[in-house]
Amino acid sequence: MIKEGQVRIPSGCAISGILNRKGKRFSGDTIIKSIELMHDRSNGLGGGFAGYGIYPEFADLYALHLFYDDMGAKANVDEFIEHHFEIEKAEVIPTKKSKEIPTSPLIWRYFVYPRKKRLDKSGLDEQEYMAQFVFKINDGFKGAYVFSSGKNMGAFKGVGFPEDIGRFFKLDTYNAYLWTSHGRFPTNTPGWWGGAHPFTLLNWSVVHNGEISSYDANRRFVEMFGYKCTLMTDTEVITYLFDLLVRKHGMSLKEAVNVVAAPFWREIELLSDEEKQKFEAIRGVYGSALVNGPFSVILGYEGGMLALNDRIKLRSLVAAEKDEMLYVASEEAAIRIVCENPDRIWAPRGGEPIIGLVEDN
């Protein structure tokens, strides 16, 4: 059977995100509980999490998480990492085998920073240097896959139900101010750990429910800007779109939302002349970045999270607030199981972003 990257595999899903807007950290237990409630939205072929603020002792270093098929693959990559980075620490990511997750690839993490000479020579800024490095490993090294590459954050994912994956990675021992998670219902999968979600690049992490119909238009657009869609998944292309718009084109998250879930022409017609010009320009210039078809997506980054539905809300997405906490999930019950009486709970309109920012960020 062929894996993600060789074939495009549509999937349905569950997503959940929990943010403490004061930046206070809490354990991964909560998010496991939330995603576990939506067990039936997954089929045991993929689950994963992203946590922000989990590595305070290495906050200024890039935390690389890698899957290896075998030690041979690791040896090649080790040499490549060594060549580009100072490695502060390299270790096996602690896991706990269970009957639900009986096998896994080799799972390692490295805390690194770019070698100054190499970085200067590359002519790239640090983030682009990092991004290119990740593309190179994922595209060029057989049996190795970088699944997390940000600072003070990390993704944890694999083949299995999300709650079992969470326990496998002992997420109860990590504390984060933002957790996102994903349970996957692929329609066809070889059970490759790299194909589980979230998908990450630098500090971005994306969990997504849907099957976007604009995929190839979006893919061919981002590929003009140096990205390489090796997994052929929606989540991957959505991550690159946000990376392109925010990091490379310097947009605010709000403007990026105006691109990926652009208002309808008939709504634009009703705006003031200045606003009309702006949105016409957005639709004209970034038409190929419009994400079409059903999706609900949670984008995590160091500053908080953004949750968004497609323009006509073809996927469920519920949001809730309680004091400094912000919750978003595919189902209301997945919020109520961890926050019984929220101050406010609502279903955001299609195309209307829920943006939660960490106050001190």
Add this chain to the structure above:
Amino acid sequence: MSLQLGWPDYLVERDENRCIQCEVCAKQCANEVHKLDPDTGKMVADEAKCVNCHRCVALCPTRALKIRVNDLEFKPNANWTSNSIKEIYKQAATGSVLLSGMGNPKPFPIYWDKMLINASQVTNPSIDPLREPMETGVMLGRKPAKLEFDKNGKLLTKMPPQIKLSVPLMFSAMSFGSISRNAHEALARAATELGILYNTGEGGLAKEFYQYGQNTIVQVASGRFGVHAEYLNTGAMLEIKIGQGAKPGIGGHLPGEKVGEQVSMARMIPQGSDAISPAPHHDIYSIEDLRQLIYSLKEATNYTKPVSVKIAAVHNAPAIASGIARAGADVIAIDGFRGGTGAAPQRVRDNVGIPIELALAAVDQRLREESIRHEVSLVVAGSIRSSADVVKAIALGADACYIGSSALLAIGCHMCQTCYTGKCNWGIATQRDDLVKRLNPDVATQRLVNLVNAWHHEIDEMLGGMGINAIESLRGNRLMLRGLGLNQKELDVLGIKHAGE
């Protein structure tokens, strides 16, 4: 022995029991096929003159007429087909280049018909266009590489001039001269009513049509007929015509007999004089010269209108398109080898150029590899026959399509391929007043509007079926296409997978 070899291509069958000798057929046929024999009191036909345009059949009040292809055949020969033989006879008799009209009729592969469109099932929902908004609007023009905003979200980037179309369709360049005044009027009025554009072709623009300027593309071709400052500033978009799919690499020739008073005024040439467009523009011998013309036109219109450059689809189209984009064109129009024409040497029409499907796929891919596809608009032409062709063209990477032959069919063309004779019985490709007045501009306008509206509905349905509610999400979305019966090389050029993959 007579050397006048050959026989009529068509047979006129008249049902004598039905014919009432009303002579409508005789009056309607500009080719003078029918006439009343005063001796017998019966209608007779000189079938050698018949072009099978169906005018007499359509207007015969008793349905007494049928035109059949003459089945008298040469001895079967797979190599020397009857057409090949007859063409030799014709050229031996005249010593002339064979002339033809409309697009390439040869049985080359039609790639549109070997591509199939996707639809949503279960894993994502299709969208009902009757209940949900469906967006088919397109913006043509140069786009900046990125937009910049200030911290309050105010747009800082100044947008170059753009054209908005309600549907990704425009009427192709057809000059006043090659088509009649009434046909021209219908195209202009329909484009205006539909919120799309029509194209003047290279024949200039009659003053009476300036009122439709906001929906007009004014063309500048190698003959520069009718080009002046007011003309340029009247159009919404300008187009430099380098080539045409029906006759890549060669110029054009409007015979003097078609240059009556109105055509003469529009083209700014004396009445009765031949209008000859040279093969190249004599001020464009290279890509850097094209840049100068593009910027001359932009200067002349104060940078308020997009400039398109139209080329025929030829072997090296991707590299040429890249050069055009870098020369400053805002829109690139590519015309495939099946594109129509009022007149073209038959050998050129049937043998020069490549299919638009392959040219489009290759150009779109090349512009993407050079990271400039998003900065220019791509318009394709050269036999777009239905809304399905439009959907496939956009999925391959086009922003919009030009339709010419389809538009003429909508107003009564019967594809008899003899436009060059100037005797179009349907009042379309003629300048004879008695024929022109047969085409009622009101009716023709309505039929063009109907055609585009019908296609619009069909595009909505197919988009919704794919789970897409904005046409830009289809543009270049090649996963929505699958090939059927294509070899791997063809699939690779088209950038699509085979059905079942």
